[in-house]
Amino acid sequence: MEMDEPLAYRIRPKNLEEYxxxxxxxGKDKILYRTIMADRLSSIILFGPPGCGKTSLAKVISETxxxxxxxxxxxxxxxxxxxxxxxxxxxxxxxxxGKCILFIDEIHRxxxxxxxxxxxxxENGTVILIxxxxxxxxxxxxxxxxxxxxxxxxxxxxxxxxxKILKMAxxxxxxxxxxxxxxxESTLEKIAEISGGDVRTALNGLEIAVLTTNINSNGVIExxxxxxxxxxxxxxAIFDKNGDSHYDNISAFIKSMRGSxxxxxxxxxxxxxxxxxxxxxxxxxxxxxxxxDVGMANPNALVVANxxxxxxxxxxxxxxxxxxxxxxxxxxTSKKSNASYMAINKALEDVSSKDTGEIPMHIxxxxxxxxxxxxxxQGYKYPHDYPGHVVKQQYLPDKMxxxxxxxxxxxxx
Numbered sequence: 001m002e003m004d005e006p007l008a009y010r011i012r013p014k015n016l017e018e019y020x021x022x023x024x025x026x027g028k029d030k031i032l033y034r035t036i037m038a039d040r041l042s043s044i045i046l047f048g049p050p051g052c053g054k055t056s057l058a059k060v061i062s063e064t065x066x067x068x069x070x071x072x073x074x075x076x077x078x079x080x081x082x083x084x085x086x087x088x089x090x091x092x093x094x095x096x097x098g099k100c101i102l103f104i105d106e107i108h109r110x111x112x113x114x115x116x117x118x119x120x121x122x123e124n125g126t127v128i129l130i131x132x133x134x135x136x137x138x139x140x141x142x143x144x145x146x147x148x149x150x151x152x153x154x155x156x157x158x159x160x161x162x163x164k165i166l167k168m169a170x171x172x173x174x175x176x177x178x179x180x181x182x183x184x185e186s187t188l189e190k191i192a193e194i195s196g197g198d199v200r201t202a203l204n205g206l207e208i209a210v211l212t213t214n215i216n217s218n219g220v221i222e223x224x225x226x227x228x229x230x231x232x233x234x235x236x237a238i239f240d241k242n243g244d245s246h247y248d249n250i251s252a253f254i255k256s257m258r259g260s261x262x263x264x265x266x267x268x269x270x271x272x273x274x275x276x277x278x279x280x281x282x283x284x285x286x287x288x289x290x291x292x293d294v295g296m297a298n299p300n301a302l303v304v305a306n307x308x309x310x311x312x313x314x315x316x317x318x319x320x321x322x323x324x325x326x327x328x329x330x331x332x333t334s335k336k337s338n339a340s341y342m343a344i345n346k347a348l349e350d351v352s353s354k355d356t357g358e359i360p361m362h363i364x365x366x367x368x369x370x371x372x373x374x375x376x377x378q379g380y381k382y383p384h385d386y387p388g389h390v391v392k393q394q395y396l397p398d399k400m401x402x403x404x405x406x407x408x409x410x411x412x413x
Contacts, residue, residue, distance in 0.1 A: 007207040008200045011168060012056045014063050020168075021053055021161040025152050026174035032152060039065050043122050043129040045107070045137045045146070048154030051198030054132040057154075058103040059132065063326045068100040074109035079117045086121050099126050106132035110142035115142040118210055120292055122148050137283050142371075156197025163192045163317045165199050176210055183223040190225060194232045205232035247278070258293040262332040269321075279320045286327045291336075297337035297411035335411040343405040350403070357399030 013019040016026065016036060025032045035041050041061065046054045068087050089100040102118075104110065110118075122145060133140060137151055157165075166188050166404040169175040187400050188206075195202035209223045209231035216222055219301060256264035272282055283305075290305035308327035314319040319330040350356060366376035381391045396403060 006200075006204065007169055009201040010130070011047060011058050011165075011172050014060070016060055016064075019053070019056065019060055020165050021157045022057070023152050024055075024155070032150075036061055036064060039067075040312075041101070041128055041130075042064070043127075043145075043149040045129075045131040045133065045141060045149045045151045046154055047133045047135065047137050048149070050134055050158050051195070051200040052094060053157055054154055055105060058105075058130050058132065059382070061101065062103070064089045065101055065168050067097055067128065068095045069103065070100055071105070074104055074106045074114075077104075077114075079114055082114065082117050086126060089121075089126055099128065101128045101130060103130040105132050106134075108133040108137070112142065115145055118217035119144050119148075157199050158197075159189070159192045162195055162197075162199050162202045163188055166191060166202060169203055169206060176207065177199070178212055179221055180215075180219055181210060181221045181223065183228075184225075187223060190234060191228050194229075195403040201232070230315070236389045246275075247409060249275075250282075250285060253282075254289055254306060257286070257289045257328060257332045258336065260332055260336065260400045262329045265328045266325055269324055273317075273321055273324075278325060279312050279317055280309070282324055283312045283320075283327070284332055286324065289331050290327075292341045293336050294331055295337045295340040296408075301331050301334045315363045337411045338410050339406055340352050341410055347405050352398070355399060357397030359397060360394050362393070363395060 016033060019026065024030070027033060032044070046057060048054060057186055058071070060130050062071075068089060070088075072081055073083070085100065085102055088094050090098060092098065098344070107115075118127065118129065119142065119284050122129050130143070131137070131145075131149070132142065137146060137300035167374055170181055170183070171177050191202050191205055194203070205228065206223075209227050213221050213223060213227055213229065249268055253265060253272065256268055269282065273279070287302070287305040287309050291302040294301040305327050308323045311323050315323070361375040362377065362379040364376045366372050381392050385391075
């Protein structure tokens with residue numbers, strides 16, 4: 001193996017015993033472990049964040065299967081590449097088994113035509129598909145392919161998982177074992193922490209630290225906390241702002257404000273900003289929450305949120321983070337009422353699904369002379385002419401009389 005290949009590639013596991021993490025699907029009593037060990041794999045789709053071990057798991061499968069193993073990358077491959085794989089799989093001279101395992105990295109990048117080209121061959125068993133994606137396959141992958149595959153969600157590697165892999169990298173000869181390296185356990189832990197669950201980032205940082213540090217007078221490469229920190233990128237964004245986790249994070253942000261937890265709201269706001277989320281998108285979500293979830297319990301929340309949105313538009317980042325934080329905390333700590341939200345939803349449901357009757361004649365307008373003779377505006381009582389500026393009269397159509405949409409709750413004064 002070439003030493004100029006990345007460290008993460010050089011120390012990839014060759015079998016399931018070397019594979020670290022994902023015990024929830026690869027424990028010895030789990031179906032995925034059993035099917036891989038028995039070489040009885042059916043089509044699967046693996047989804048999870050970058051650096052969690054999707055490609056490494058495919059590599060393990062390639063080392064354990066009797067079937068021809070082919071890898072394609074959805075970014076650079078097309079229908080012609082798929083057809084070539086199928087032709088070779090069906091060729092008895094090139095492939096006596098008549099089937100192959102096809103690993104497609106970033107399968108969510110395949111368009112509908114490319115995914116449709118795969119379908120009949122997955123269905124008849126010529127191809128055992130392993131798809132890897134950072135996106136939720138239920139949104140991004142052909143539903144017919146999903147229905148013919150087992151879907152497994154891989155979790156971000158834990159700090160202990162990454163620590164274990166870093167130690168393996170330091171001892172394996174194909175890794176960094178040929179170097180005389182001194183590094184404290186606490187420094188390795190910091191590398192694992194900064195990596196944010198992405199083992200590739202951790203390994204890249206460790207390798208850069210080793211290769212850019214001079215050997216001291218004792219023949220040792222000593223990696224200090226400072227060297228490790230300089231060799232690592234800033235802690236990675238926890239999600240891709242354009243990916244499925246974007247929706248998970250914004251959902252958590254909104255629900256934290258709704259749930260009156262300002263700490264959680266600020267936390268998910270920070271995650272979004274760290275991932276490069278558009279501040280105006282976040283500001284709009286706060287405005288919506290101010291109306292939907294705070295509403296009549298504190299109408300001033302909408303004023304604060306809308307003012308923050310306008311200020312974010314005018315000022316931009318990085319100062320916009322302060323405005324967003326203030327508005328999110330204000331919404332989170334306000335009393336809550338969804339009475340306005342429920343009222344409009346119920347009214348919309350009625351007008352779209354019922355015969356709601358005619359608008360009462362006395363509250364209709366009579367802009368043209370002569371309309372009064374047909375009852376327009378006749379009998380209307382002008383509220384300001386009455387004590388307290390209120391007077392009882394019918395406003396709802398006859399068919400809707402007695403309907404209540406706005407129902408005050410205990411948080412509305």
